[in-house]
Amino acid sequence: MTAPASDDPKTLVSTEWLDAHLKDPDLRIFDASWYLPDADRDARAEYEKGHIPGARFFDIDEISDQRSELPHMAPPVEKFMSRMRSMGVGDGHQVVVYDGSGIFSAARVWWLFRLMGQTNIAVLDGGLPKWLDDGFKVTANPPVIRDRHMTVTPQRHMVRDVTDVARAAKLGDHEVIDARAPARFRGDAPEPREGLRAGHIPGSKNVYYQDLLNEDGTMKPPNTLRTIFMDAGIDLQKPVITTCGSGVTAAILALALERIGKTDHSLYDGSWSEWGMYADLPIATGAP
Structure with missing residues (x-):
């Protein structure tokens, strides 16, 4: 595995x-900001107040499979295509996605594009906070869309899905990596979503997504990322399944794995919102 260049x-x-x-005429930008309810932030309102010039707003809750009771599950192909067309994003475009946290929900959209077979997409390192800190401008003007x-x-x-993950956990032929905070992984802290049990998928390992980021919200360099995964006891020769609370920060793990040149990774879309709901699924507590 070879690590990519910085950009x-x-x-x-x-x-x-x-x-x-x-x-660039073929550049398309998305503001994919999304926040947990306790953040008390309105992502769309903040976008309308000021965004990177040309950016469209990507609503991960709306561009999802709303037939599912689980939060922001990957949308049907037809819905994804329809939304991209209406936002003027198509074949041959280079997409850059960012969010208002640094690197958070933008990674989810990066993964979603990859899931749909689109590879010309990148996350903006450090997101909107870094853009502003570096002195670059924002605008309230809406983009021109065709x-x-x-x-x-x-x-x-x-x-x-849950069946795939249950099989992988039982056989031990994948590394299942959980991006949640250590206290939630161990079961020492309650889950923010009501009705979920506390703990983690048996056999899974914990790499808190924040540990992959610098203080300014940018991602750590590939060599450091590799060390973090290895120090967590992860065998990088095995295929990886990433998971978290609802499939958002699991995508940060996926992005980090891609940065170190590891491509055999997948994401458990239901994550703990699904696994923690069902009493017949096993859970573990404490350190792995």
């Missing part, structure tokens, strides 16, 4: 890279 339009780009390419066609080729191997 990689398929994984992560810097604010300087985005500023230099801002007027319909574009997108060809979607779903990569089914990039997503896992």
Whole structure:
């Protein structure tokens, strides 16, 4: 596995890279900000007040499978294609996605594009806070949008359901990595969603997503990321399934794995919102 360069339009780009390419005709930008209810922040209102020039707003709750009772599950292919067309994003475009936290929900949209077979997408390293700190401008002006066609080729191997994860946990042929905070992983802290048990998937290992990030919200360099995974006892020769509370921060783990050149990873979309709900699924508590 070889680590990519710092600016990689398929994984992560810097604010300087985005500023230099801002007027490229085939660049499309998404503000994919999303916050937990206790953050008391309105992502769409903040977008309308000020966003990176040309950015569209990507609502991960709306562009989801709303037939599911689970939060923001991956949408049907037809819905994804329809939403992208209406936002003027299509074949041949380079997409950059950011959020208002640094690197948080943007990684979820990066993973979703990859799930749909679109590889020309990168997360903005450090997100909107880094963009502003670096002195770059925002605007309240809406983008000019023209319909574009997108060809979607779903990569089914990039997503896992509860049956897949239960089998992997039993056989031990995958590394299941949980991005939640250590206290939630151990079962020492209650889950923020009502009705969920506390603990983790048996055999899974914990890499808190915040540990992959620097204080300024940027992602740590590949060599450091690799060390963090190895120090958590993860065998990087095995395929990986990432999980978290609701499939958002699990995508940060996926992005970090991609940054170190590991491509055989998938995401458990239901995550603990699903596993923690069902009494007949086993759980473990304490350290792995």
